[in-house]
Amino acid sequence: MSGAVPVRGRGAKSNETGRFEHFTRHDFDDGWDLDEDAPARLKTTLQAEKARRIITHNDSPDIGFNSSINPYRGCEHGCIYCFARPSHAYMGLSPGLDFETRLFFKPDAAALLEKELSNPRYRCERIQLGANTDPYQPVERKLQVTREVLKVLSRFRHPVTITTKNALVARDADILGPMGQANLAMVSISITTLDRKLARAMEPRASTPERRLDTLKALAEAGVPVMVGFAPVIPGLNDHEMEEVLQRAAEAGARHAHYVAIRLPWEIKDLFREWLQAERPDRAARVMSLIRQMRGGRDYDPTWGKRARGEGPVAAMISRRFKLAVARYGLDRPYQGLDVTQFRHTSGGAQMELF
16 A cells, blocks of 8 residues: 555544654555455454553643543544544554554543542542543443543532533433533533535544534533534635534534634644545645644644634634624523532442441
8 A cells, every 4th residue: 555545434544653653664555455446444443551540630721621531542533633643652653543443441440530539639620521532432332431430520529521522422411411400510512514524534433413413402401511612623624614513503502612723733734634635635725725824834833822723814714703603693601610619529429328
């Protein structure tokens, strides 16, 4: 094989060696491919990861949360724009196809969380679930690592926010509903496009756009405050859908909205260019030109405060359209945040009932 090779059900077109490796690998055509028209197939592999702690802390001033839990590394959704792809390079793997086929999970996540929350020195602040990769990717249906984490957070009455693009989150409405009604949970559903063909190419194993809207409605009806994330905004590719996505989400019950401009750090810029040339060759040059106009002439600007929105006329126009749309559809209502005062250092299980 050589160049961008279609892989059935996957987002990335290649699997270049991670940037920290001393040796690189290259695919090439040896002339023995007897069925040239058949798309390549890759199976997903799972590996348990032994972690010592489960809560991760950050001090980035423009993220909006300080604590997070990531039940998984890598993500089978295969979203070509995923900002988490470069993290696979730290494990000696490729941010390309390895990221979406070689997954790691933390089977002890719930037990570790219970131990950390029980520590008398622990100070409660909102936890973001799935800050790096989606906590509701397909393997969660079987492994239920995220569900077990939610059970612990519920028992400790600990506030949590979730970001996902998988309809599987509705499975846990029995936990999230009561937590949402007690102002202890919020869910953000990412909807990047309403175009099924674009979604299939860009986010191959995520839930379809319509299923995400149905999930948003189901969670809202269960009492969970729901936010819609139009993320990422890709000028020249999906930005024209912003208003319709926000309108449909508001009609389904969303209370709030946010957006993020596409980010192309490290290997993602090459993976995204490769994807554009393969999937949207007619507009690839235009899309990259608009992205660079938002990033000071570069593919990406990592500066805090700029990386999520960009700058310049294109970024300003997107920001203005978003503000007008959220006002029009009632998605700009004040958000007071989740309640941290309900947290307790014990889960209140059977042992506590003796007292």
